[in-house]
Amino acid sequence: MATHTDRAYERDLNKLREGLLAMGARVEAMIAECVLSVVQRDSRLAEHVLKSDVAVNRLELEVDDLCRKIIALRQPAASDLRLITTAVKIVTDLERVGDLAVNIAERAVDLNKSEPMPIYDDLPRLAQLAQEQLQNALEAFVKGDVEQAERVLKSDDFLDALFVKLFNDLLQLMMEDSKTIRRATSLLFVAKHLERIGDHATNVAEMVIYLVKGTDVRHPRSR
């Protein structure tokens, strides 16, 4: 790919990509940690997630600031313009993923103070799927790979189905033993947050398609 004649501009755009990827790597690790803190009942991992969130928030501010600077000073056009608009949007998605990981970590701290709950295999699977979805969306962003982004959009159904299954299993548990209601509700929230993380990954994937092709695939029924 041709580079910009103005190398300072090229550096700014690279810095922007790097900022987004740094955020992505950080929130991916947060997803893994927050779920482990539930599954392995390890509250120290939860503490680490809270710390990571501070770094993610700082990166969000940096990326937003850089986007404003590029718009004001460079008047980006064509693929550069699409990169900036994509960055402004996915930075919010990544920050939200960080917040959801924090919410899960907070639930973990709470759950770890109570009696252990049976953990269904579907919960770590859901976490793994959510993390993979985000990872694939970010990889599609790096490579400009539309097909990979489209696979992320298709795979969201698996997460949704898994969440519904978990929901029903936890409901069953609560009906059988009312003493589990408080903890099962917490686990239900954990599952819901993971499902939402998957939705943010699809948002990122949709923006990758826009970035590469210039076509907006969001909300097909609203057109």
Place this chain on the structure above:
Amino acid sequence: MSEPAARPKLEIRDLSIHYGTKTAVKNLNLAIAEREVLALIGPSGCGKSTFLRCLNRMNELIPAARQDGHVLLDGQDINARGVDVVELRRRVGMVFQKSNPFPKSIFENVAYGLRVAGLNDKAELALRVEASLQHAALWDEVKDRLGESALSLSGGQQQRLCIARALAVEPEVVLMDEPASALDPLSTAKIEELMHELKARYTIVIVTHNMQQAARVSDQTAFFYMGELIEVGATAQIFTNPGVKRTEDYVTGKFG
């Protein structure tokens, strides 16, 4: 976005322009709709100014220039035998990069073309001069000093005076070659605002090196490179998602 007219105001067919052995414009085909602003962008020497000048046969003034193909204005070939070039240039006016007012009064600058066309009635002249200065958004600034030399005006005012002079003879198409490149941002904004207003009455073709200006003022943008029309499309499309890699490289500053 305005609906494209059934017949384009200007239609260019298989146009090539040569200077001696050098080809400046290669096999160009393009339609320009009525009451639309078309911006021509591209690096220096890409043929955009040469193309602009062929639209009112200004290239004829360059001895080595030779032209093949057709330029149709309202379906009529402007190079056909019997076409009155003075009348053609009345219908297709031009504004240049450097404002070039005559060393005459403000009034006489605008009245000049009308006098050449045989209009001598004082009252009629005054009306037409005022209307032209109004259209060029200059009237309020000069109405009390019409007798003063045009050279006493600021650069931005001089350029708008030249636009008024071009509008006085009631053209149908206005060609602009870098009309704001020598102006400060405020004067530039006035010219650009003016273009938005002029679009209601005229078809405008503008050459500009300022890509943000092309983005701001035009409905359609045509990108030229090495004498070829690489891509033409809706301006918003060209600046958000151009179809051709070369256009992409140019508008993002990845050239050369």
